[in-house]
């Protein structure tokens with residue numbers, strides 16, 4: 001049995017999807033790095049989600065990567081990943097960049113044979129498939145999870161516990177969402193605010209036709225969406241309740257970029273001191289283009305809450321239109 005074989009023995013419900021897992025030595029550059037990867041078609045009967053996943057070591061360390069995801073046969077992502085996780089202390093430590101990779105991932109009791117654990121569950125009458133990895137970096141314990149619901153909702157999540165340095169701090173989590181809704185081109189991103197009028201996209205919605213960076217703004221219920229201009233299928237990007245707002249160290253909450261292969265740096269995005277994303281903003285058109293959305297959450301850890309206090313962040317990605 002390979003280390004990443006489907007954990008059917010450990011999880012009675014694992015029989016409800018078909019997956020092929022494997023581990024091996026390779027990277028996109030042909031180098032020597034361990035990885036674990038697999039293919040999902042879930043549920044096995046009448047699949048609603050199909051995608052590949054991969055968890056690799058350096059230099060491709062970007063948490064669990066989701067590749068070629070399709071919902072009900074329509075493409076959603078070319079790739080979704082977590083290429084940067086930075087932490088800044090209100091004290092004399094760091095800042096640090098904490099890569100989520102194969103090497104610092106560990107099997108858990110739910111999936112003792114693999115570092116990426118795939119399991120199904122039900123909540124509120126809906127079924128979901130979870131793909132997660134558990135990591136330790138120094139004193140930190142981190143869980144990276146993608147949840148795919150049968151109604152199309154996707155929940156990227158990062159959970160963290162453990163105190164590395166006894167000061168309050170924020171973990172800044174950057175998800176890269178390379179949307180390719182119904183294919184790579186013809187996508188448009190919009191922003192919702194309660195104060196925006198009717199501009200042809202429904203009350204409150206304003207389209208962004210060039211690259212931009214944005215902040216969260218809860219008073220105007222600010223959120224975002226990406227829509228395919230031909231099929232009118234799209235996804236909302238809804239900030240999570242604990243995702244926080246940018247600060248001087250991590251200065252934006254969302255970047256809207258035109259896809260450029262050179263701007264996918266895998267796990268080497270930015271540094272501990274700088275997320276490096278503003279350099280990609282060069283006023284390129286985002287009107288009906290191949291788009292990439294970076295979403296940042298800012299997870300606050302108050303040291304007085306202790307090292308066993310788990311906190312989680314992440315947006316909800318909610319489909320709309322005729323999926």
Ligand SMILES: [Cu+2]
Pocket residue numbers: 160161162163169171301
């Ligand atoms: Cu922390």
